[in-house]
Amino acid sequence: MKKILVILVALALAMTVGCKSETEAPKQEKAAAPAEKVVAKPGEGVTVQPARATWDTGYFQEALVRAGLKELGYDVKEPKELQNPLFYQSVMLGDVDYWTNGWFPNHTSQMPKGSEDKVEIVGYVAKAGGLQGYLVSKKDAEKFNIKSLDDFKRPEVKEAFDANDDGKADLTACPPGWGCEKVITHHFDVYDLDDHINPIKAGYSASMADALARFNSGEPIFFYTWAPNWTIGKLKPGKDVVWINVPEIKPKESQMAGEDRMTVSAIEGAVSDPLKAGFVVSDIQVVANKDFLNSNPSAKKFFKLFNLQLADINEQNTKMQDGEKSQADIERHAQEWIAANQEKWNSWLDAARNAAN
Structure with a gap:
């Protein structure tokens, strides 16, 4: 009897294992999905027409930026120079x-009605890079404790900065018709400066070259400038x-929309922090057609990541002022910058390539 029970238990166990093996398929490891291949030149076959100011x-x-797009495979034409x-x-x-x-918010009023549906502002070439304002030779600012335009109302300051003996401090300003000339004229009115400062409105480059020569001779200088610019590469x-x-x-009325950006913090070489610049400080940014961006995610990603230190732009602008100003020179400057910043440059390109997947 005991023998029969052992046989029956063994048969039952065999049937259970058999049923299980028939109903349950053996577990298999899922195969890893193949990695997507990154396209080295996602812009291949696409012709691009840039513009420049x-x-x-x-x-x-x-x-x-044109060099970057070319590395991504785009066929980039020479830029159209446009107002x-x-x-x-x-x-x-x-x-x-x-x-x-693009300089924003300065350029906002120049954009056509309805452009927000067709045009997009992308990234920051130089955040707060579009700085404008008044500068004074440092040793003289310290000697006379010059902090603002109001200090040029003091007789000893006017005398020190008076190069033509007219009893007023000389300011290298902007030529007639420039936007900055209109703002400077507004400043003369609202701060009552006409009897104290003489704005020199001749050709800007020649006037600044004269100011630089006076500085190199140890004389005081007082000038308006903007960044990026060769002026603050030299000075x-x-x-x-x-x-x-x-x-x-x-x-001014035209500055009202950007009033909060007329005072700016963390400006290198400012007499105070924040600095009351008196001009709207702009971000320099890429502006692109939306259809182009939507069709070219790699280009859009590159635009978003691309940025420059203001000092780098000023340094290149100074080279141009010193005579290296042909298109071939500018292209060489660009390649030199890329070589000096290769790791950063490659990271932008890699991210742009990945954006195409």
Whole structure:
């Protein structure tokens, strides 16, 4: 009897194992999905038409971005040089694809109505890079304790900065018709400066060359400038010159929208922090056609990541002022910058390639 029970238990166990093996398939490890292949030249077959502004201080960043797009495989044409309003009209219509010379909020009023549906501002070429204001030779600012335009009302300051003996301090200003000339004229009105400061409105480059010569001779200088620019490549803020304040923020009507950006913090070489610049400080940004961006995620990613230190732009602008200003020179400057910043450059390109997947 005991023998029969053992046989029956053994048969039952065999049937259970058999049933289980028939109903349950053996577990198999899932195969890993193959990694997506990164396309080295995602822009291959795409022709791109860039634009650039008419001021040469913006040529360097244009050359760099064009070089980046070429490395991504795009067929990039030579840039069309356009005045601001014509560019914003052209990029909205798709006649050009992008430029690297947007200054915002300064350019906002120059964009056509409805352009926000067709045009996108991307990344920061130089955040707060579009700085404008007044500078004074550092040793003289310290000697006379100059902090703002109001200090030029003091007799001893006027005398020190009076190069033509007219009883007023000489300011290297902007030529008639420039936007900065209108703001400086506004400052003279609202801060009551006409009897104290003489604005020199001759050709800017020649006037600044004269100011630089006076500085090198040890004389005081007082000038308006903007960044990026060769002027603060030659005359370095914090070392040679200092940014000074306006007495208080009193914007023109056209500056009202950017009033909060007329005071700016963390400016190297400023006499105070924050600095009351008196001009709207702009971000330099890429502006592109939305259809182009949507069709070219690699280009959009590159635009978003691309950025420059203001000192690098000023250094290149200084080379141009010293005579290295042909297109071949500018392209060489761009390649030199890439070689000096290869790791950063490669990381931008890699991220742009990955954006295509």
